[in-house]
Amino acid sequence: xxxxxxxxxxxxxxxxxxxxxxxxxxxxxxxxxxxxxxxxxxxxxxxxxxxxxxxxxxxxxxxxxxxxxxxxxxxxxxxxxxxxxxxxxxxxxxxxxxxxxxxxxxxxxxxxxxxxxxxxxxxxxxxxxxxxxxxxxxxxxxxxxxxxxxxxxxxxxxxxxxxxxxxxxxxxxxxxxxxxxxxxxxxxxxxxxxxxxxxxxxxx
Numbered sequence: 001x002x003x004x005x006x007x008x009x010x011x012x013x014x015x016x017x018x019x020x021x022x023x024x025x026x027x028x029x030x031x032x033x034x035x036x037x038x039x040x041x042x043x044x045x046x047x048x049x050x051x052x053x054x055x056x057x058x059x060x061x062x063x064x065x066x067x068x069x070x071x072x073x074x075x076x077x078x079x080x081x082x083x084x085x086x087x088x089x090x091x092x093x094x095x096x097x098x099x100x101x102x103x104x105x106x107x108x109x110x111x112x113x114x115x116x117x118x119x120x121x122x123x124x125x126x127x128x129x130x131x132x133x134x135x136x137x138x139x140x141x142x143x144x145x146x147x148x149x150x151x152x153x154x155x156x157x158x159x160x161x162x163x164x165x166x167x168x169x170x171x172x173x174x175x176x177x178x179x180x181x182x183x184x185x186x187x188x189x190x191x192x193x194x195x196x197x198x199x200x201x202x203x204x
Contacts, residue, residue: 057164057165057171057172058165058169058170058171060171061161061169061170061171061172061173062104063086063087064086064088064097064173065097065098065099065100065170065173066099066100066104066107067082067099067100067101067135068100068101068102068103068104069101069103070099070101071101071133071135071154072099072101072135072152072154073154075152076152077152078135078137078152079097079135079137079138079150079151079152080148080149080150080152082099082135082137083097083137083148083150084148089145089146089148091145092145093139093143093144093145093148094139095138095139096136096137096138096139097136097137098134098135098136098137098159098173098176099134099135099137100132100133100134100159100173101132101133101134101135102132102133106132107132107159107161107170108169108170110126110127110128110159110161110163110170111126111161111163111168111169111170112126112168113126113127113128113129114126114127114128114129114180114181116160116181118160118162118172118174119174119175122162124162124163124164125160125161125162125163125174126160126161126162126163127158127159127160127177127180127181128158128159128160129180130158131156131157131158132156132157132158132159133154133156134154134155134156134157134159134176135152135153135154135155136152136153136155136176137150137151137152137153138150138151138153139151155176155178157176157177157178158176158177158178158179158180159173159175159176160173160174160175160176160177161173161174162174
């Protein structure tokens, strides 16, 4: 077929135009899908990042209180070193802290030992059946942030921890004592009745 001079190849040009328009639409759709995926990924990162960066109560307990296989014996600078190393002098000087020099398994086992009331009144505290090697770190009078200073005292004491979760593990160090807690002795039944009678008369 012979076209005269100045006559366009209309079918060919229409096909090219349609092809270009289709390509533009496809590219726009691809860009939209890619943008949607990026927005979704960013949203997931925003939601997940805080939970990834947050320290669990059990992990915080291990960081602040566990130093298995070690000892502060003969090292008066132990608390100054450990309190800084375990990030308890960041932003402020933590006044008091205790490190336990026993295995993590032994400390976890306390959660199934003597159940006592916590200092805050909660019922989920437990006292060890035997004494443990610990180091008490107490801020000195000359301590002032950021130059935190501590006195190191190594002791053998019964420890008390608060336990939570599943598995049931230590999440808070509630204190230590030289003598274990003893339950209140129960009075024989006649003595109980006598005591209740006296209390009733005294209240009247």
